Amino acid sequence: MINAEYERSLRTAVINACQRMVSSKLVYGTAGNVSIRVGDRILISPSSVPYSELTPELICEVGLDGSVPAGQRAKASSEVPLHLELYRNSDAAAVVHAHSAAAVAAGLVTDEIPAIHYMIRQFGGPVRVADYATFGSADLASLVSQAIHGRTAALMRSHGLVVYAADLGAALAGCEQLEWLCDVYLRARAAGPIIATLDTDELTVVADAATQRGYRL
């Protein structure tokens, strides 16, 4: 049983993450959403509430089975199906979905962000682009689930990006880093053909080196 103070701290962490999405320019307006897993339920940002107006009471609770407790103060994000699908199919503890510009742009010109920089290792390798489906739909959740298989991140065509991680800070940092990778990719594409990518062996060496140094990659 979680006490009220701890529950409030979890909800506050979701709010802080939402506000960092805005300050990092990962989203504009009320776009994007953030969730964390707490046992057999998730806490997720509400739909259509400006991030500057969030309070702990407005953070929504949804069971991993999709059930919603009675008496909630706000309606959960429209992307609940996407978040639940990722939690059901991974060991994710936090999921962040954003509409950042470079991620959207990159998803329009490729099916995959190749290993253009060693930092892509943190996502498990090249990051695939999920085909388009309407926001909030079960089809979108399914397409993203396929695209993210074996990875911890995916781009969503004509929509945005999604990253999951073992904690909220890592998921947010992952979004920022994937957005940066997409920006680098677009610059390289604009400058000329990409002639250098890292292969699986090199990424494995990167992972080993990061582990030795205690880096999260």
Ligand SMILES: [Zn+2]
């Ligand atoms: Zn979205």
